[in-house]
Amino acid sequence: MPLVPTAELIDRARGTGRGVAAFNVITLEHAEAVARGAQAAGAAAVLQVSENAVRFHGGELAPLAAAIAEVARGAQAELSLHLDHVVSAGLLHRAAEAGFSSVMFDASKLPYAENVAATAAAVRWGHAHGVWVEAELGRVGGKAGDAPLDAHAPGVRTDPVEAAAYVAETGVDALAVAVGSTHAMVERTAALDHELIARLRESVPVPLVLHGSSGVPDAEIARAVAAGMVKINVGTALNTAFTGAVREYLAAHPAAVDPRTYLAPAREAVAGTVERFLRVVAGA
Template identity: 75%
Template sequence: MPLVGTGELVARARAAGHGVAAFNVITLEHAEAIAAGAEAAGTGAVLQISENAVRFHGGRLGPPAAAAAAVARASDAPLALHLDHVESTELLRAAPDAGFGSVMFDASKLPYAGNVEATAEAVRFGHRHGMWVEAELGRVGGKPGDPAPERGTLDAHAPGVRTDPDEARAYVAATGVDALAVAVGSSHAMTERTAVLDHDLIGELRRAVPVPLVLHGSSGVPDGELRRAVASGMVKINVGTALNTAFTGAVRALLERDPSAVDPRRYLTPAREAMAETVASFLRVVSR
């Protein structure tokens, strides 16, 4: 099936009152698992490659993008290709030629004025090249390189971290973004699903801005909280760590049973299957 635009999947989900899940791709097995999980759930999904994943692949965007796109096109499910958490202008400018129809430009570490200026320029570039552009306001935290929560400001519950509705309204108007990732109580890289979201704030943000809202750090959010978040106004639901937890758990289990195994297919097969089950589970929660 041809690639579908992220914006198209998000618009469909928003119109139906549902969510659409976006999953991080690191290895080929991640991409294959996302496609398999979407097919099992009978719905679309977004395959997203982050700047950190590009760095893992030697800083070369082309190979992981081509692999993910090939997997998506071979699938029976409607799948989109998205470039996630881009801070590098050079990487942003490489996205159209690499086949991306959408990008999340992340200037959230900058002061508000700097975030607006950098994001507005990224949006102008993206729109000139037909890309749907997401940005972040507030600090979700938990990404590699962020200060540890025990040191203060990036705790999901710290004062000043969550997205302010009035600031969000001004930010969307000033930047022209197509979607807004907001800080409402989740955090990246959570391995336990214990996050409690601020659903009143989600509702305020939905009323404040005309664009779809994006929830980052959804791996740490329980199913019930995710359903409430979608009902409150979240549309694009980002999942990364949950796939890695499934992958690593399956690999550990196989190697504990058979420490002599050396063929990676022995442990990558159950790892891929575990990720596909995780993908299907999240999709059934947010897209119904």
């Protein structure tokens, strides 16, 4: 099936009051699992690659992007390609030629004025090259290299008034907001601020994005979508399923040396996780 622009998936979901799940891809097995999970759920999904994943692959974007795109084209589900948490202008400027229809440009660690300036420049470039641009305001935290962050600490969450001004000043197409989740959570214990989500939805004219959804219980995700969240990012939950399956296989087969024997159950575990998240996000 042809690749679908991320903007199309987001607009369609927003128009029906549902969400779209976006899954972080590190290996080919991740991409295959997302495609299988989406097919099983009968739902569209976003395949996203972070700058950290590109760095893991030696800084080479094109080979990974080409492989993921081929997986997506062979899937019986609507899939888009998204470049996630980009901080480097150099990587941003490689997005379009690598086949990504959307980018999340992350200047959230900068002071507000610098964040606005950097993001506005990224948006100008993106729109000139047909790329949909997401940005972040607030502090979701939890990524590798981040200082420890309490998602409930004062000043961490996104302010609706500031968010409205930020969107107007930058021209972004979607906004990732801090509402109680953090990246890299391995336990699903996050409690979201649903009142804040509703206020942000009323204040911000563009789709809202929830990062750190791996640590959010299913019921909380469903409530967040109902309150106005549209793009739901999932990464750590896939890696937890993947690594857990590998550990289980190798514990039962300590003499195994062929990676296919343990990557197969890992891929299936990720596919099952993808299907479950998609059913929750789509309201099934």
